[in-house]
Structures are given as C-alpha cells and as structure tokens.
Amino acid sequence: MEDPKKPFMESEVAKIIREKINGTRKILKDKISNIHIKGLLEKYKNTPIAKRALAAFMIVVIIGLGYTGYAVNEIRTRAFDVYLDGDNLGSVRTQEEALEIFNNVREELSQYYNLEIVFEEDISFEPTHTKDGDLVDPQVLKNNIQSKVEVLVAGYAIVVDGEEIGVFKSEDEAKSLIEKVKEPFLEKIAEGDEPKEVNLVEDVQIVEKEVPLNTLSNPEEVLEYVRNGSEEIRTHIVEVGESFWTIAKIYDTSVEELELANDDKDPTKLKPGDEIRLLLPKPVITVETIQEVEYTEAVDYETKVELDDSMYKTQQKVKVEGIKGESRIKAYEVRHNGIVVDKEIIDEKIVKEATNEVIVKGTKEPPKTVATGSFTTPTRGRITSRYGMRWGRMHRGLDYATSHGTPIKAADGGTVTYAGYRGGYGYMVEISHGNGYSTRYAHCSKLLVKKGAKVYKGQHIANVGNSGNSTGPHLHFEVLKNGVHQNPAKFVR
Numbered sequence: 001m002e003d004p005k006k007p008f009m010e011s012e013v014a015k016i017i018r019e020k021i022n023g024t025r026k027i028l029k030d031k032i033s034n035i036h037i038k039g040l041l042e043k044y045k046n047t048p049i050a051k052r053a054l055a056a057f058m059i060v061v062i063i064g065l066g067y068t069g070y071a072v073n074e075i076r077t078r079a080f081d082v083y084l085d086g087d088n089l090g091s092v093r094t095q096e097e098a099l100e101i102f103n104n105v106r107e108e109l110s111q112y113y114n115l116e117i118v119f120e121e122d123i124s125f126e127p128t129h130t131k132d133g134d135l136v137d138p139q140v141l142k143n144n145i146q147s148k149v150e151v152l153v154a155g156y157a158i159v160v161d162g163e164e165i166g167v168f169k170s171e172d173e174a175k176s177l178i179e180k181v182k183e184p185f186l187e188k189i190a191e192g193d194e195p196k197e198v199n200l201v202e203d204v205q206i207v208e209k210e211v212p213l214n215t216l217s218n219p220e221e222v223l224e225y226v227r228n229g230s231e232e233i234r235t236h237i238v239e240v241g242e243s244f245w246t247i248a249k250i251y252d253t254s255v256e257e258l259e260l261a262n263d264d265k266d267p268t269k270l271k272p273g274d275e276i277r278l279l280l281p282k283p284v285i286t287v288e289t290i291q292e293v294e295y296t297e298a299v300d301y302e303t304k305v306e307l308d309d310s311m312y313k314t315q316q317k318v319k320v321e322g323i324k325g326e327s328r329i330k331a332y333e334v335r336h337n338g339i340v341v342d343k344e345i346i347d348e349k350i351v352k353e354a355t356n357e358v359i360v361k362g363t364k365e366p367p368k369t370v371a372t373g374s375f376t377t378p379t380r381g382r383i384t385s386r387y388g389m390r391w392g393r394m395h396r397g398l399d400y401a402t403s404h405g406t407p408i409k410a411a412d413g414g415t416v417t418y419a420g421y422r423g424g425y426g427y428m429v430e431i432s433h434g435n436g437y438s439t440r441y442a443h444c445s446k447l448l449v450k451k452g453a454k455v456y457k458g459q460h461i462a463n464v465g466n467s468g469n470s471t472g473p474h475l476h477f478e479v480l481k482n483g484v485h486q487n488p489a490k491f492v493r
C-alpha cells in the first residue's frame with residue numbers, strides 16, 4: 001500500500017509554501033487556514049490517530065512558515081502612493097524622497113523665472129506595498145510633478161477699457177510696455193517743445209492677479225498687437241493741392257496702400273471734396289499728445305462793394321486790390337497716435353494787416369441793345385464831306401472832322417459784325433442793327449468793342465483817328481440798308 005502523505009507533502013504543500021514566500025497576503029493566509037486546512041482535515045479525518053497527529057503538526061509548521069514569510073515580506077514592501085490633487089504619480093518607498101523632489105521642482109522654477117512660485121496642488125500620500133522593481137523612478141516622478149503642477153505667479157495684467165490685453169511677470173514690465181506704446185509718438189513731436197500732455201485715450205490700468213505661469217504674455221507680441229490692432233476704415237476729404245502722396249504722408253501710410261483702398265479712383269484726377277478711403281491700423285491704445293505749436297497763417301482780406309450810380313449794373317471795376325495779411329498763431333495741437341485731430345488756438349497776433357479789396361458796382365439799368373429805328377449823330381464835329389460824287393469818285397459816307405481821340409458812339413443799338421483794320425477804312429467798326437440797317441465807323445485811332453458785342457444806342461465804341469486812307473483825323477460814317485449804301489444825311493445831321 002502506498003503512503004498517501006508523501007506525494008501530498010511534496011506537491012501541494014510545497015506549492016503552498018512557495019506561494020506564501022512569494023508574497024501572498026492575508027487572502028492567502030485565509031485560504032490556508034480556512035479552505036486548505038479544512039480540506040486537509042476532511043481528507044484525513046478517517047486516518048489513524050498517529051497519522052492525524054502528524055498531519056496536525058505539519059499544519060502548524062506550514063502555518064508558522066507561512067506567517068514568518070508573510071511578515072518579512074510585509075515590512076520589506078511597505079511604500080507610499082504619491083498623489084498630486086488626486087492623480088496617482090506612482091509609489092515611493094518613503095514620503096521624504098517624494099517631498100524632496102516636489103520642493104526641488106518648486107525651487108528650480110522659482111530660480112528659473114526669478115519669481116516666488118506657489119503650487120496650487122497639494123501633494124499627499126497613501127500607504128501601500130510595492131516591490132522594489134515597481135517603485136516609480138525619481139526622474140519620472142519629477143517629470144510627472146512638473147507636468148502636473150499648475151504654477152501660479154503674481155502677474156500684472158494690462159486692462160484696456162475693461163479688456164485684458166496681456167499679463168506680465170512684473171509691474172515694471174507692464175509699465176514699460178505702456179511707455180513703449182507712447183514712445184514713437186513722443187519722438188515724432190520731440191523736434192519741438194516738450195509735449196504739454198501725454199494721455200491715453202482709453203482707460204488703461206495695471207491689475208495684479210494670480211495666473212498660471214504658462215499664461216504670462218510675451219511683451220514683444222503684445223506690443224505688436226497694441227500698435228497694430230485691427231484695421232479700421234476711415235475717410236479723408238481731399239483739399240486743394242492734395243495728392244495721394246501728400247495724403248499718404250499725413251496718415252503715415254503709403255501711396256500704394258491708398259491706391260489699393262481707392263482702386264475706383266484715378267490718382268491723377270483727385271479733386272477737392274473727393275472722399276479717399278484710408279485703411280489705417282486701429283491701435284488698441286491711442287496715445288494722445290498735446291503740444292504747443294506756433295505758426296504763421298495767411299489772413300484773408302475782405303471784399304467791400306461800393307455802388308456807383310454813374311455805372312451800369314453790368315459794369316464793375318476793382319478800386320482797391322486786396323492783399324492777404326499774416327498772423328502768428330499759438331495753439332495746442334492735439335494728436336492721436338501722431339495724427340492731428342484737434343487744434344485749440346490760444347493766441348493770435350496779426351503781424352501784417354490784410355488790405356481789403358474794394359469793388360465798385362454800377363446801379364444804373366443798362367440801355368437796351370436793340371435798335372430804336374432812329375440814328376443819333378455818331379460824333380461831335382464839322383461835316384467836311386457829304387455823300388455823293390467827289391473828285392470823280394463816289395463818296396459813300398459822311399465825314400466828321402474833329403480832333404484825334406474824340407469818342408465815337410453807336411448810332412443805334414445792335415451787334416458788332418466787324419471790328420478791326422480793313423484796307424482804306426483803316427480801323428473800322430461795323431454794326432448790324434437787326435432791322436435791315438447797318439452802320440460803319442472808319443479811320444479810328446482806337447476800337448473799344450469786339451466782334452459779336454451787343455451795343456446800345458450812344459455807346460462809346462471807338463475814338464476818332466487818321467488810320468487807313470485818310471488825310472487828317474476824322475470819322476467816315478456810312479449807313480447801309482440791306483447792304484446798299486444810303487445817304488447818311490437822310491438819318492443824321
């Protein structure tokens with residue numbers, strides 16, 4: 001008969017012991033005491049008493065060995081799970097080593113940023129058991145802490161009209177950014193006097209707040225944004241003498257940009273009053289500079305009108321030529337980001353008075369230029385030659401001998417159809433009276449009307465002279481009816 005204990009001892013019990021030594025815990029202990037031991041007792045309850053005693057002894061040994069193995073193992077694997085705000089970062093053997101890493105991370109960040117760092121998260125520990133091989137590597141734990149912690153720093157936000165445009169690591173950095181925004185506009189006016197005032201149009205404040213380290217702004221990027229902001233469309237009304245070039249200069253833009261924004265306009269055909277679109281950067285912060293300026297400005301003269309009842313309404317003459325004056329002006333010039341937006345005159349001294357222009361206007365109703373149907377004697381003078389045959393030739397007019405320069409008047413109203421030099425007539429005026437009649441005035445020294453002019457009866461049209469075929473100053477006067485010469489004596493004396 002085979003001994004049933006032997007194979008049992010060598011196989012199952014040995015296995016149980018191995019398992020225990022390998023780190024089975026309380027559960028295994030329970031198993032041993034509750035299940036397997038019960039099983040063993042069950043299995044051997046019918047064996048002889050000696051066998052039972054031996055089995056009981058073996059059970060005691062097994063339990064003893066198991067417990068010792070367990071106890072040794074329990075102490076050796078004691079560890080702590082590291083938690084950062086609830087996240088398990090792995091197990092460490094002692095809390096101290098994890099705390100040291102945690103503090104190192106904080107110190108390194110403080111040194112790197114030169115800032116007092118606060119960690120929002122708390123580090124905490126839970127007792128556990130971990131084999132050496134399963135402990136977290138210190139470097140891995142450090143990396144985990146670095147990536148998990150949210151580093152809060154005392155930041156300084158620049159707030160423009162209630163909107164935060166950036167948070168900076170120091171108040172100085174925020175302040176210096178605002179100064180940099182002002183800089184270019186202070187340089188622009190620096191040629192003259194110190195600006196009287198430099199303001200920011202928007203409400204700009206520096207507000208302290210705790211922010212995560214990685215949300216601190218890059219001052220260069222924020223400056224760029226503040227300067228350029230978004231583009232804004234504005235318009236400019238063209239004034240006399242302006243071109244794209246002069247307008248581009250005013251707004252600190254380029255001719256190309258203006259042409260792009262105004263592709264519907266011909267740059268060579270700008271007229272005063274034209275509206276030009278300006279695509280200008282709308283800065284987030286508007287720097288207002290107020291500067292005292294001094295300049296000379298032309299002062300317009302006034303025009304005064306004098307009335308003269310000896311002149312016709314249609315006549316006017318300049319009695320006194322107007323001359324512009326000059327005044328020296330002191331003003332506060334208000335610029336927004338370099339562009340003049342307002343001017344407040346504080347003093348104005350006239351250095352040269354303007355000379356007012358004086359114009360004389362007639363009040364007399366002008367005579368009608370239509371023919372009356374009767375002729376008036378065209379000049380003062382003695383009739384020296386009449387219409388008819390003279391020295392074997394036909395004399396087609398009436399000669400009035402008088403002194404050189406004596407005024408010649410239109411015999412009736414009408415339209416000048418000729419005014420100029422014509423052969424033997426010399427300087428001559430011909431008037432068509434619109435009723436079939438026309439009159440001619442020859443040998444003039446001076447003509448006062450031009451072809452096409454409407455003249456009224458008695459209007460001074462020329463002066464007596466000696467031009468053309470003439471032997472002394474006189475007026476040769478002709479009258480024609482439908483192109484046929486008439487004897488003027490029938491119409492005038």
Ligand SMILES: [Zn+2]
Nearest residue numbers: 397398399476
């Ligand atoms: Zn004559």
